[in-house]
Amino acid sequence: MREPATSPAAAAEAAEHPSRRPCPRCGSRRVYRSHRRGFIEHALALLGLKMRRCHACHLRFTRLGGSVLLVSDIERLLRRLALAALVLAGLALSLAAMFWFSARQASLAAPGLLVLGR
Numbered sequence: 001m002r003e004p005a006t007s008p009a010a011a012a013e014a015a016e017h018p019s020r021r022p023c024p025r026c027g028s029r030r031v032y033r034s035h036r037r038g039f040i041e042h043a044l045a046l047l048g049l050k051m052r053r054c055h056a057c058h059l060r061f062t063r064l065g066g067s068v069l070l071v072s073d074i075e076r077l078l079r080r081l082a083l084a085a086l087v088l089a090g091l092a093l094s095l096a097a098m099f100w101f102s103a104r105q106a107s108l109a110a111p112g113l114l115v116l117g118r
């Protein structure tokens with residue numbers, strides 16, 4: 001994250017909106033509530049997080065306590081979690097298939113069945 005800008009324009013904005021917290025990317029205080037877009041932002045809204053957008057650099061973010069959460073970071077995290085869940089599901093499926101085959105082999109090798117085969 002970059003340091004907030006300390007240009008004269010930023011100082012004027014700070015004087016104009018003293019209570020507004022600056023944009024984490026460019027330091028502008030032209031940060032406003034933003035409409036929710038897509039599933040992730042609606043899910044964040046359910047958690048009580050309010051979307052904000054910087055009118056200077058168009059960064060979309062939300063704040064959680066003292067932390068800034070960027071929408072792009074949250075989307076990347078969810079993509080990685082989805083990939084991990086997919087890999088785990090595939091692993092579980094192949095383990096289930098292995099157990100099923102070994103149980104099938106065990107039942108084929110059972111003495112009762114061997115007697116029937118003769």
Ligand SMILES: [Zn+2]
Pocket residue numbers: 023024025026027028054055056057058059
């Ligand atoms: Zn900005």
